[in-house]
Amino acid sequence: xxRRVILxxxxxxxxxxxxxxxxxxxxxxxxxxxxxxxxxxxxNWRDGIKIAIxxxxxxxxxxxxxxxxxxxxxxxDPQVSRAMVQKAIDEGAFAILGTIYSGSTLVNMLVAQQNExxxxxxxxxxxxxxxxxxxxFRTSSGSQKGVPALVPYFTDTLKAKKVAVAWVNNExxxxxRDVFTAEMEKAGIEIVTDVPSEQGATDYASDVSKLKESGAxxxxxxxxxEEAARFLIEAKKQGLSMxxxxxxxxxxxxxxxxxxxxxxxxxxxxxxxxxxTDIPGIAEFNEKFVAQFKRNPTHDAIKGYIGAWAxxxxxxxxxxxxxxKFAETMKNLCLxxxxxxxxxxxxxxxxxxxxxxxxxxxxxxxxxxxxxxxVPAN
Amino acid sequence: xxxxxxxxxxxxxxxxxILAPIGQxxxxxxxxxxxxxxxxxxxxxxxTLGYAGQISLAQASFMxxxxxxxxxxxxxxxxxxxxxxxxxxxxxxxxxxxGYPALRVKGHFLAFVTLAFNTLVFLVLRNEDWLxxxxxxxxGMPRPDFGFVSTMKxxxxxxxxxAITVVAAAIMWWIVRSPWGRGFKALRExxxxxxxxxxxTRRITLLAFAIGSTYGGLAGxxxxxxxxxxxxxxxxxxxxxxxxxxxxxxxxGFFFGPFLGAGVVILLPELLRFTEGYYLIIxxxxxxxxxxxxxxxxxxxxxxxxxxxxxxxxxxxDVEQGPKLK
Amino acid sequence: MSQFLQVLLSGLATGSIxxxxxxxxxxxxxxxxxxxxAQGEFVMVPAFFVLVGTNILGFPLALSLGLAxxxxxxxxxxxxxxxxxxxxxxxxxxxxIIATMALGILLRESVKEFYGAEAQPFPAMFPTNPINVFGAxxxxxxxxxxxxxxxxxxxxxxxxxxxxxxxxxxxxxxxxAVAEILGVNVKRMVMYAFLINAALAAxxxxxxxxxxxxxxxxxxxxxxxxxxxxxxxxxxxxxxxLVGGLLxxxxxNLVATYVTAEYRAALPLILLIFIILVRPxxxxxxxxxxxx
Numbered sequence: 001x002x003r004r005v006i007l008x009x010x011x012x013x014x015x016x017x018x019x020x021x022x023x024x025x026x027x028x029x030x031x032x033x034x035x036x037x038x039x040x041x042x043x044n045w046r047d048g049i050k051i052a053i054x055x056x057x058x059x060x061x062x063x064x065x066x067x068x069x070x071x072x073x074x075x076x077d078p079q080v081s082r083a084m085v086q087k088a089i090d091e092g093a094f095a096i097l098g099t100i101y102s103g104s105t106l107v108n109m110l111v112a113q114q115n116e117x118x119x120x121x122x123x124x125x126x127x128x129x130x131x132x133x134x135x136x137f138r139t140s141s142g143s144q145k146g147v148p149a150l151v152p153y154f155t156d157t158l159k160a161k162k163v164a165v166a167w168v169n170n171e172x173x174x175x176x177r178d179v180f181t182a183e184m185e186k187a188g189i190e191i192v193t194d195v196p197s198e199q200g201a202t203d204y205a206s207d208v209s210k211l212k213e214s215g216a217x218x219x220x221x222x223x224x225x226e227e228a229a230r231f232l233i234e235a236k237k238q239g240l241s242m243x244x245x246x247x248x249x250x251x252x253x254x255x256x257x258x259x260x261x262x263x264x265x266x267x268x269x270x271x272x273x274x275x276x277t278d279i280p281g282i283a284e285f286n287e288k289f290v291a292q293f294k295r296n297p298t299h300d301a302i303k304g305y306i307g308a309w310a311x312x313x314x315x316x317x318x319x320x321x322x323x324x325k326f327a328e329t330m331k332n333l334c335l336x337x338x339x340x341x342x343x344x345x346x347x348x349x350x351x352x353x354x355x356x357x358x359x360x361x362x363x364x365x366x367x368x369x370x371x372x373x374x375v376p377a378n
Numbered sequence: 379x380x381x382x383x384x385x386x387x388x389x390x391x392x393x394x395x396i397l398a399p400i401g402q403x404x405x406x407x408x409x410x411x412x413x414x415x416x417x418x419x420x421x422x423x424x425x426t427l428g429y430a431g432q433i434s435l436a437q438a439s440f441m442x443x444x445x446x447x448x449x450x451x452x453x454x455x456x457x458x459x460x461x462x463x464x465x466x467x468x469x470x471x472x473x474x475x476x477g478y479p480a481l482r483v484k485g486h487f488l489a490f491v492t493l494a495f496n497t498l499v500f501l502v503l504r505n506e507d508w509l510x511x512x513x514x515x516x517x518g519m520p521r522p523d524f525g526f527v528s529t530m531k532x533x534x535x536x537x538x539x540x541a542i543t544v545v546a547a548a549i550m551w552w553i554v555r556s557p558w559g560r561g562f563k564a565l566r567e568x569x570x571x572x573x574x575x576x577x578x579t580r581r582i583t584l585l586a587f588a589i590g591s592t593y594g595g596l597a598g599x600x601x602x603x604x605x606x607x608x609x610x611x612x613x614x615x616x617x618x619x620x621x622x623x624x625x626x627x628x629x630x631g632f633f634f635g636p637f638l639g640a641g642v643v644i645l646l647p648e649l650l651r652f653t654e655g656y657y658l659i660i661x662x663x664x665x666x667x668x669x670x671x672x673x674x675x676x677x678x679x680x681x682x683x684x685x686x687x688x689x690x691x692x693x694x695x696d697v698e699q700g701p702k703l704k
Numbered sequence: 705m706s707q708f709l710q711v712l713l714s715g716l717a718t719g720s721i722x723x724x725x726x727x728x729x730x731x732x733x734x735x736x737x738x739x740x741x742a743q744g745e746f747v748m749v750p751a752f753f754v755l756v757g758t759n760i761l762g763f764p765l766a767l768s769l770g771l772a773x774x775x776x777x778x779x780x781x782x783x784x785x786x787x788x789x790x791x792x793x794x795x796x797x798x799x800x801i802i803a804t805m806a807l808g809i810l811l812r813e814s815v816k817e818f819y820g821a822e823a824q825p826f827p828a829m830f831p832t833n834p835i836n837v838f839g840a841x842x843x844x845x846x847x848x849x850x851x852x853x854x855x856x857x858x859x860x861x862x863x864x865x866x867x868x869x870x871x872x873x874x875x876x877x878x879x880x881a882v883a884e885i886l887g888v889n890v891k892r893m894v895m896y897a898f899l900i901n902a903a904l905a906a907x908x909x910x911x912x913x914x915x916x917x918x919x920x921x922x923x924x925x926x927x928x929x930x931x932x933x934x935x936x937x938x939x940x941x942x943x944x945x946l947v948g949g950l951l952x953x954x955x956x957n958l959v960a961t962y963v964t965a966e967y968r969a970a971l972p973l974i975l976l977i978f979i980i981l982v983r984p985x986x987x988x989x990x991x992x993x994x995x996x
Binding site: 035073075077078079082083086087089090091103106107110111125127169170171173174175 | 409513607611647
């Protein structure tokens with residue numbers, strides 16, 4: 001019978017678990033993949049936000065209130081992420097930053113919407129802004145915007161007729177691959193080989209050998225960081241000769257570090273990159289990040305940084321902490337960098353929460369990502 | 379007197395469970411609901427593992443089968459209660475099939491077969507996107523509406539889940555006390571002796587899997603309206619492991635073990651939050667320590683302490699009785 | 705044709721790593737009926753010992769590798785046996801399965817918290833220049849991986865069959881009671897099996913991490929595939945683990961190239977279920993007459 005006492009005790013613990021927090025600070029919730037498969041992305045997102053919040057608090061906070069950020073770990077599990085967003089809202093957050101994995105965002109954004117809490121997400125899956133949720137906003141262009149920006153590179157620069165796609169078979173990779181396939185069809189380019197690979201895969205021998213035999217003139221590579229690095233290593237080994245073109249991850253500093261010389265020559269379309277250091281805001285952020293965390297920021301870090309600053313800028317435009325008015329203000333909003341320097345680039349959101357801003361074509365040269373062209377906002 | 383007391387305690391716990399979400403925010407209510415849901419899944423695995431002694435690392439895949447079947451049917455306009463019937467039937471049948479390897483192999487071989495099965499289910503869910511939505515998953519499942527009361531609200535859904543849990547627990551209570559239940563225990567304690575005493579160990583093994591899997595399916599069918607989004611990753615092998623740990627931590631083979639175990643696993647991140655990223659490290663270290671000192675789980679720990687301080691009730695000195703993982 | 709050869713050679717190179725991990729696994733199984741579900745993590749961890757040596761303590765690579773090997777043998781061999789296996793084994797196989805699963809989580813999360821969540825580059829011990837073999841390209845590293853695994857099998861087989869210690873180990877594995885009576889120090893023999901297992905895992909770690917990159921989650925799939933290799937090849941035979949490893953490496957690549965990439969991960973699993981149901985002693989294994 002006493003085991004039931006233990007049970008009763010745990011039930012009592014459950015009830016007492018609601019936290020009580022200070023009332024005078026403005027609360028922002030950082031909900032991200034701090035453990036599990038998404039941890040690399042989540043920790044960068046968190047650290048980018050940390051820098052932004054320090055700056056914001058140093059500049060007087062939001063509407064004169066100091067900002068307090070609580071961290072919530074989703075464990076890269078959509079169900080947990082939903083619970084965490086719920087918890088963040090119960091604990092009085094007025095805005096939510098996260099999540100990054102689209103699978104999680106698709107679940108937890110329903111909760112933020114029901115509670116009319118604005119939410120900046122790092123996810124790039126097209127579906128997120130297609131659900132008519134007025135409270136969800138991107139911090140980078142979705143793949144249905146990012147991938148089409150690449151098309152001119154295939155049609156005009158490479159003049160390719162046949163291409164291949166290598167992608168990681170998760171919701172991120174599938175999203176990019178589906179958009180790319182549709183875009184290529186529109187552009188009249190034939191996709192000769194389509195190679196999915198597992199998340200966390202280590203052996204890319206068969207993938208690369210298939211691409212080698214495919215007769216494609218270029219390969220679109222859409223994978224997460226370490227997968228991209230392993231792919232590049234194998235591609236170099238087998239002497240895959242066609243241009244490898246990616247979106248965002250392929251030319252990231254981390255990928256170059258991991259793949260070493262194998263990353264040489266890889267090309268990617270990047271929404272915002274820490275390597276675009278001729279833009280003063282990015283250079284400054286880069287320096288701060290390296291000084292504080294002893295590693296290079298990824299695009300997830302910049303996304304988190306922008307999300308936090310956008311929360312401040314827009315809230316101050318509204319003039320009060322009000323989710324519904326925040327969402328109203330965000331519609332078709334543009335934050336030019338001249339007035340809002342911490343946005344780093346001229347940034348606009350449309351009525352769905354999709355973001356557009358100028359982007360870059362980047363190529364790896366001598367072990368460093370170099371900006372080879374700018375793509376105007378679309 | 380003792381029986382009277384334990385009924386009183388069960389009633390008290392029920393009252394506690396009913397009162398628990400009152401005045402609480404949506405988050406606590408959500409956590410309480412998922413505690414109930416995982417308790418059901420763990421209850422099923424407890425039958426397979428704790429009572430019948432058959433290890434299974436596939437409980438999450440049965441949650442997946444239950445969740446996807448009920449989700450697809452409710453999205454097609456079925457009522458949740460109607461969708462539950464085929465979902466549970468399917469789990470029962472697939473559970474029977476998965477039980478067959480258990481007739482030939484035991485221990486770690488069985489662990490691997492069931493683990494392989496879980497991964498195969500994951501691959502099918504991810505790759506057959508014409509049916510399951512693939513990587514994108516399924517979303518927007520309606521919560522059941524009973525005319526007089528809708529479960530759209532978090533609190534209502536909690537009570538709905540609580541009602542289902544009570545029914546499921548009552549059925550389980552009956553199963554483990556039925557001749558079948560004694561057959562399960564006989565199979566765990568000594569399969570050869572059980573066979574020689576006329577227990578049909580083949581049928582009992584298969585049933586242990588089938589019934590345990592059905593409980594997994596029920597939990598899955600509740601997950602899909604609770605989260606209103608399902609995707610293959612939520613039912614990967616790691617989640618089967620999590621359910622297994624719930625059963626072991628709570629105390630395999632004890633009726634209330636799964637409730638306690640699920641409570642600990644779901645609440646632990648909350649309680650260990652001050653440790654930030656270290657809670658999984660602490661948790662896994664605690665599990666190892668627990669297996670070293672008290673392999674019977676937390677409920678077993680209590681029994682051990684009681685024996686230590688109040689003396690052990692001895693029935694026969696030469697037979698060690700009680701649940702034990704083989 | 706060159707594609708086939710390419711895939712075959714790459715499969716052999718990958719398979720040889722599976723084999724190394726699987727061999728240690730069979731040794732421990734024979735010696736102590738212990739199934740270590742953290743075996744994949746045992747391969748992941750030594751690479752991080754090396755990284756701590758080179759990146760944090762500033763040791764040269766050779767020294768770091770040597771220290772990492774010793775540390776792995778001590779922690780993943782001796783300490784693992786003393787602190788986890790010995791106390792839990794008496795309470796039953798399932799308890800040990802669960803405990804080693806928990807140990808896997810412990811190692812994974814510790815590496816993540818104390819070293820980092822992101823993948824890290826790892827220095828190669830051997831040159832990685834490509835070698836052209838009839839149109840297929842392999843690296844020196846691949847070839848050496850294969851040769852080293854073969855050498856390990858030969859050396860271990862010789863050790864077990866020709867040396868006094870090796871034969872004592874076999875005796876201890878086959879019948880501990882009788883071996884004890886005949887003067888074999890069974891406890892020490894069992895400990896040897898754990899130490900060899902840890903050493904093999906460390907070796908596998910040093911060989912693959914330059915290709916796989918060092919990451920806390922690397923063990924998840926590797927451990928599983930190695931078990932499957934051991935079971936498919938035959939649990940009680942060292943050469944069985946080699947055959948199983950190579951077979952899975954090659955089949956995996958062939959299926960991914962010619963049949964299906966989406967269901968690539970399913971092949972070893974189906975093979976596993978098939979083997980367990982049809983020939984539980986494995987392809988190369990001899991029946992133990994164990995109660996299954």
